[in-house]
Amino acid sequence: MNEPAAEQVREEARAWLAEHWDSDLPLAEWRRRLVSSGWGCPTWPAAWFGKGLSEALGEVVQAEFRRAGAVGVASSGVRMLAAATLLEHGSEEQKARLLPRILTGEDTWCQLFSEPGSGSDLAGLTTRAELNRDTWIVNGQKVWTTSAHHARYGMLLARTDWDVPKHRGLSFFVLEIEQPGVEVRPLRQMNGHASFNEVFMTDARVPRDMLVGKPGGGWQVALTTLAHERRLADGMRTWGQAERGEGRVYRELREEQARVMEPYKWYPQRAGRVDLILPVARASGRLPDPVVRQEIARALMLERAAQWTARRARAARALGQPPGPEGSLGKLAASVVARAAARAHAAAVGPDALLAGENAPAEGMVAEVLLSVPAISIAGGTDEIQRNIIAERVLGLPKEPRDDVDVPFRDVRRNPSNVSR
């Protein structure tokens, strides 16, 4: 395909925005325009609400949006994982029905993967789905499910065949959360927030046409979700800045953010808040301390190098290399940066690291960093799992011997139901 040049795209985007951008529209209606025109997700295929542009040209479009102060499609959190997964594996009907409302922000999603008995070993999950005429009946429990308490849909991975090896007996569903068979209970985290939940499914129902991919093909579908999750781990650092501006679109956007983002207020803190380190050290007067400076330098340097590495990976993708296991490298880098940042914050405030709450350093942000950073090396796949992936798939080191992959799942050793908590 012969790609249009950056200049041409810039002009088209500018002209379209000049004609259509209107800050007095209702938010959902504005976003419907974005969806139907393809300008909301320019890098998506032209057949599915996009324009088929490269990542580089997509950035040109984004720059035009920023210039015009125009609001973009809803793109925060799990919704984009759902979108990427559906784009790749969804049926025509599923894409047509589900994707637009993801982008307008009308539907929120969650990821029903982890269970009490299987987190890292996702393919060992035991939630059961059985087909009864035209409906799948689901029984089991999910845990640490971010967003479930305000999601309309969940990406559900469940076992549909117990007589084949573990990876081959899974299926991927779209589960409607608001139904009698689904109970969501918020789960409090060590930092006091509650952005994740327990989800209990008791004879929950999924219509047959909400199976994504084939029965038994769920693992392949889930791998797409996971690959995007690792890749987006970096992006979480700049989570949710409500745009300033007058007009109905902005007002509704701020309302949406306040509502939808409330549970994730701590997400930037789990990435370490490298941006706050120097201001915090200046405020405490410890910036000149040579020991403190070394810790600060380590965090700032790692952050910069991680950013540059992400940019190198993007440049490589622009040359046509597909996104691969190097996403794991980015996720591991984010952990390393966050831990270095936590050490730097602690060093920078000294004994005030004992304090929390509004009167603590940076209005309590330092305390929240210290209490949130441990999540980053667990959520979305632990550091150990990322290292395994890097070693095996990037460096080509031999796999560990395993005795759980080539036997029927029935015969695989599992957690007794009381060990997982």
Place this chain on the structure above:
Amino acid sequence: MSQLSFSDEQRQFRDFVARFFREQSPVARARELMLSEAGYDPELWRRLGGELGLTGVHVPEAYGGQGFGAVELGIVLEEMGRVAYCGPYFGSAVLATYALLEGATAAQQERWLPELAAGGVIGSLAVAETGGGWEAETVRASARQSAGRWRLEGTKSYVLDGRIADFFIVAARESGSTGAEGLSLFVVQAGAAGLEVEPLQTIDATRRLSRLRLSGVDAELLGEPGAAAPALRRVLDRAAVALASEMVGGAQALLDSAVSYAKLRVQFGRLIGSFQAIKHRCADMLLAVELAKSAAYGAAEVAAREASADELGEAAALAKALAAEAFLQAAVDTIQIHGGIGFTWENDTHLYFKRARGSEFLLGTPAEFRDRFVEYVSAREAAHE
């Protein structure tokens, strides 16, 4: 903002340079040369200058160079680092050449650079003094003028390739001056009366160091008297970027070696690469090497354009500190993964380990560069407010 990607031409250049060093100067060659009297291969050096033009890759064409920039220089050094190249390239083509490019008058550049760029002469830069660092502030050697000639007094240490250099560029100050004031660069000819070159025994035998004793030695002033501090800062920052490239090349060679050994060695009925203790070490090594590479590539891009002194300093500090850490850690890990063999003289790993140790301290310690990085970032942020 750095692009962090190479052009097609740059990629082809890398392939070419990599093949040349792999074939003509493999690490086995470094092993021979480090034990030889001269400490380098004069024949290979002639080829680097004449046939390949690598000694002047970053020198303007007007002075007989190739007219490329810091990115291409970084590519050369990275590939040299991979094979632990043993010779005067860093001292002459990087340090001495940059000193002339930054610190000399146009007339002096015309006189000196063409031969240096062609590898016809070997130069070296003498800044640090015993126990001191690579900063204007720590220079104590003094310069005085008598009868229209400059004479230098003092001692310089950690001087690269002292035995084979044809001339030295020496940093010295007007007596009584301090800090960045009164600092000048001078050219001192090898063999000049009052110059004593004392070879030092070093950990890294592939990088020869000497101590210079200057006793009233005759010298030619480069550029304007007393004004060399800013030029010297730029020289050392550019050199730090170049050294970072060399270090990431070495680190990558170590990672490759560790991974391939882990795919061969069997213990407990398994390839040791299937043990997580080994796998995770390799994954962490890869991450550190990739981060260091990004820093080195980004810094080379900054050095290649007309960046401000502070921007260059910040990028150099980042690249040097991260590369030094990644290189040393990769060396430690690679020895460990090789087990008992890794501790033998016969195994190549120790060459890189020693290079890593040497490079860590050359031009300044990682701790110094970290401290400087905070200074730059914090000053830049303050300027924005």
